[in-house]
Amino acid sequence: xxxxxxxxxxxxxxxxxxxxxxxxxxxxxxxxxxxxxxxxxxxxxxxxxxxxxxxxxxxxxxxxxxxxxxxxxxxxxxxxxxxxxxxxxxxxxxxxxxxxxxxxxxxxxxxxxxxxxxxxxxxxxxxxxxxxxxxxxxxxxxxxxxxxxxxxxxxxxxxxxxxxxxxxxxxxxxxx
Amino acid sequence: xxxxxxxxxxxxxxxxxxxxxxxxxxxxxxxxxxxxxxxxxxxxxxxxxxxxxxxxxxxxxxxxxxxxxxxxxxxxxxxxxxxxxxxxxxxxxxxxxxxxxxxxxxxxxxxxxxxxxxxxxxxxxxxxxxxxxxxxxxxxxxxxxxxxxxxxxxxxxxxxxxxxxxxxxxxxxxxxxxxxxxxxxxxxxxx
Numbered sequence: 001x002x003x004x005x006x007x008x009x010x011x012x013x014x015x016x017x018x019x020x021x022x023x024x025x026x027x028x029x030x031x032x033x034x035x036x037x038x039x040x041x042x043x044x045x046x047x048x049x050x051x052x053x054x055x056x057x058x059x060x061x062x063x064x065x066x067x068x069x070x071x072x073x074x075x076x077x078x079x080x081x082x083x084x085x086x087x088x089x090x091x092x093x094x095x096x097x098x099x100x101x102x103x104x105x106x107x108x109x110x111x112x113x114x115x116x117x118x119x120x121x122x123x124x125x126x127x128x129x130x131x132x133x134x135x136x137x138x139x140x141x142x143x144x145x146x147x148x149x150x151x152x153x154x155x156x157x158x159x160x161x162x163x164x165x166x167x168x169x170x171x172x173x174x175x176x
Numbered sequence: 177x178x179x180x181x182x183x184x185x186x187x188x189x190x191x192x193x194x195x196x197x198x199x200x201x202x203x204x205x206x207x208x209x210x211x212x213x214x215x216x217x218x219x220x221x222x223x224x225x226x227x228x229x230x231x232x233x234x235x236x237x238x239x240x241x242x243x244x245x246x247x248x249x250x251x252x253x254x255x256x257x258x259x260x261x262x263x264x265x266x267x268x269x270x271x272x273x274x275x276x277x278x279x280x281x282x283x284x285x286x287x288x289x290x291x292x293x294x295x296x297x298x299x300x301x302x303x304x305x306x307x308x309x310x311x312x313x314x315x316x317x318x319x320x321x322x323x324x325x326x327x328x329x330x331x332x333x334x335x336x337x338x339x340x341x342x343x344x345x346x347x348x349x350x351x352x353x354x355x356x357x358x359x360x361x362x363x364x365x366x367x
Contacts, residue, residue: 010353016240017349020247024340028249133335135328140338163329 030117035088037122041150043086044068050085052076057091057120067116067123068154090116090123128156133163202289204234211289213281213297220278222366225359232352243345263326280304 030036035043043051053070055062062072067090071080081087116123130147132140148158182189208230209215218224245251277283282290282301290298316323333348334341 013236013240013349013353016244017346020240020243020342021340021346023247023342026243026246026253026341028247133329135331136335137338143338161329163331164327 033114034117035114036117037126038147038150040067040088040116040123041127041154045150045153048086050083052080052084052087054087054089055091056089061092065120065124067120086112086114088114088116091119093119093121124156127151127154129159130156131159131161133161135163201285202292205230205286205289206293210286211293211295211298213290213295216283216286217278217281222362225363228359229356232355236349236352239345239348243341258330258332261326261328261331262324263328265323265325268322 053067054073054076055066055070056073059072059074062070070090073089118126126147128151130144130151132144132148136144144158151158182193205211208226210227210230215224216227219227242251242253242256246253273283280287280297280301282298284305287298287301287305291302292298333339333344337344339347
C-alpha cells in the first residue's frame with residue numbers, strides 16, 4: 001500500500017477514534033425533541049413544575065402499566081395543556097411524530113413538547129429495573145447505588161444479574 | 177430501519193447471508209495471502225507479521241463501523257450476538273488453538289481458503305478439524321464442569337473496565353496503531 005494511502009487511513013482511524021472517545025456512549029443520543037428516561041426520572045423526583053406526562057398508547061396498556069402521574073391522551077384537555085410548561089409524550093418503545101405534532105398544534109399549544117426516548121420500555125429497563133452484573137467492579141457498584149436509589153424511589157427493584165448462570169443470548173457463533 | 181436486517185427466524189435468509197459473507201471473508205483472506213501456511217507461520221518466526229496486521233485492521237474497521245453505525249441509529253447493538261465468556265476453557269482452548277496454528281500453519285478460516293484454492297495441506301488441516309470436533313464431542317461429557325467454568329455471560333471490555341464504550345474503542349485503536357508500528361519495526365530488524 002502506498003505511503004500516502006496508509007497515512008490517510010491512519011489519520012481516519014485516529015480522528016474516528018478520538019470522536020468515539022468524545023462521544024462516550026455507543027447509543028444514539030436523544031434527539032432535540034426527546035428526553036431520556038433517566039433525565040425524566042430526575043425531573044419527576046425533583047417535582048419539576050409544569051410537567052405533564054401524556055400516554056399515547058391504548059387505554060388497556062395505560063391501565064396495565066404507566067409512568068407516575070401520567071394521563072391518557074384522550075383524557076388530556078385544553079386546560080391541562082394550558083397549565084403545562086413541558087409535555088412529555090410516550091408510547092411503548094418511542095412515540096411517533098404524529099402524537100407530538102398533534103399536541104404541539106393544539107389550540108393552547110405548550111412551549112415545550114418532548115418524546116420519551118425509548119418509551120415505557122426504556123423507563124422500565126433504565127429506571128425501574130436497572131441491572132447490575134454480579135461481577136461488577138467496586139466503582140461500578142458505587143455508581144449503580146445511585147440508580148438503585150432512583151429505582152426504589154419509583155417503586156422499582158434493582159436487579160442483580162449472575163452472567164454465568166443466565167446467558168442472555170442463546171445463539172452460537174464461532175470462527176476466525 | 178436499523179440492522180440487523182435479517183430476523184433470527186428467517187433461517188433461509190440467514191444462511192444465504194452467511195454464505196455470501198463467508199465467501200467475501202474467504203476472498204479477503206486469500207487476497208491478503210493468508211491461504212498460504214508459509215505466510216501464516218512466518219508470524220511466529222518474526223519474518224512476516226501480515227496476519228497480525230490484517231486481523232487487527234479488520235478488528236479496528238469492524239469496531240469503528242459498529243460503534244458509529246450504532247451511534248447513528250443504523251445498527252441495534254442489543255440485537256448483535258456477543259459470544260459468551262467461559263474464561264478457563266477459553267484460555268485453554270486459545271493455547272491449544274495457538275499450538276495447532278503453529279503446527280498446521282492454518283486456522284479454520286484460512287484452512288478453508290487453502291483447501292478452496294487447491295492446496296493439499298488445507299484439505300488435510302480441515303480433515304484434522306473434523307476429526308478433532310468429533311473426538312471432542314464424544315468425550316465432552318467427561319469435561320462438562322471444566323467446559324462451563326469461569327462463566328461471565330456476554331462480557332464486553334466496557335463492562336469489564338467500567339469505561340465508556342467510546343473510550344475503549346479509542347484505546348483499542350491506539351493499541352492497534354502501536355502494534356502496527358512495532359510490527360513494521362520488528363520486520364525491518366529481522367530482515
